[in-house]
Amino acid sequence: MARILIIAGDGSSSGHLGYAVNRMLEEGFEITVAAPVKKPLITVVHEMEEGMSTYVERPGYIMHADASLDEIDPFTFDALLLPGGRAPEYLRNNKRCIEVVRHFVEHDKPIGTICHGPLILAAAVKGRRMTGVDFIKPDIIASGNTWVDARHEAVVHGNIVTAWLTPYYYVWIREFLSLLKQRGIKPS
Numbered sequence: 610m611a612r613i614l615i616i617a618g619d620g621s622s623s624g625h626l627g628y629a630v631n632r633m634l635e636e637g638f639e640i641t642v643a644a645p646v647k648k649p650l651i652t653v654v655h656e657m658e659e660g661m662s663t664y665v666e667r668p669g670y671i672m673h674a675d676a677s678l679d680e681i682d683p684f685t686f687d688a689l690l691l692p693g694g695r696a697p698e699y700l701r702n703n704k705r706c707i708e709v710v711r712h713f714v715e716h717d718k719p720i721g722t723i724c725h726g727p728l729i730l731a732a733a734v735k736g737r738r739m740t741g742v743d744f745i746k747p748d749i750i751a752s753g754n755t756w757v758d759a760r761h762e763a764v765v766h767g768n769i770v771t772a773w774l775t776p777y778y779y780v781w782i783r784e785f786l787s788l789l790k791q792r793g794i795k796p797s
Contacts, residue, residue, distance in 0.1 A: 610797040611789070612639045614686040616678070616706060616729070619644075622694030623652035623669025625723055628778040629690045630672075636786065637796030643681045644674035645703055653694050655775070663744075666695065678705040683712035687794045690785065693724025693742065693774065701732040710734075714768070719792060721770040721785035723778070730754075730769065739771040740764045768792075 613633050617626050626642070633640045644650055652669035689710065691697065700706045710733040713720050722730060727741040728748055735753035740763075749756045757764045763772045763784035770788055772781035789795065 610637075610639045611687045611794045612641065612685060613688050613690060614681065614683065614709070615640060615642045615690045615692065616700065616709065617642055617644055617650055617652075617672070617674065617692055618696035618700050619651045620695035620699075621650060621652050621672075621692050622696075622724060622775075623654050623672070624775055624778065625692030625694060625726070625781075626650075626652055626672055627670065628782065629692055629721075632782045632786075633690070639796075641675045641681065641686070642672070643676045643678050643709075645678055645700070645706070647674045647677040647680065649673050655694065678703065678709060681709065683709045686713075686718070688719040688785075688789060689713045689721070691720065691722035691726035691729050693722070693726040695725065697725040697728040701729045707733050717768045719768050719770070719785065719788045719794065721772075721781060721788070723772040723781040724774040727771050730771070734769070737769055738764055738766040739769065740773055741771055742774045 654667045654669045655664040724742045731752035738755045740759040770784045
């Protein structure tokens with residue numbers, strides 16, 4: 610059975626993580642959610658409120674990590690998903706997280722990310738075209754990657770799929786599933 614790794618942490622988007630987990634299970638893939646520490650993760654919901662120039666963060670669902678990043682062997686996974694939220698801001702500084710992401714980059718395995726998730730990619734790869742929430746544009750450019758203002762469309766560059774933000778979960782996962790199909794990665 611094809612295995613999908615999802616890297617998350619406290620502050621991951623509740624919607625992104627939940628949607629990724631449920632869609633992959635619905636498609637019949639085996640999934641593992643890995644975090645810096647194997648524990649219940651406190652996720653968040655980001656909302657724009659009228660009159661504010663940035664988002665408001667509210668508590669999301671508690672979601673469980675199946676493994677710590679140190680416990681997983683990236684060679685045993687076929688693809689990687691990186692949900693957004695606030696977690697990518699600190700996950701990009703986690704050495705093991707970047708090692709795992711680089712494995713997927715170097716072995717040309719599919720990677721899908723949304724919203725703030727490309728911050729993790731920016732710490733692991735250069736020369737790629739990607740999108741995400743507008744707030745990360747300077748980080749993407751400074752990392753040696755190219756920013757694409759894609760809004761409601763996914764950006765696909767080689768083995769990487771990036772998408773803008775809520776409510777475009779379906780765009781993110783649709784293009785990720787398309788990439789899996791192109792690569793012959795399917796559930797049993």
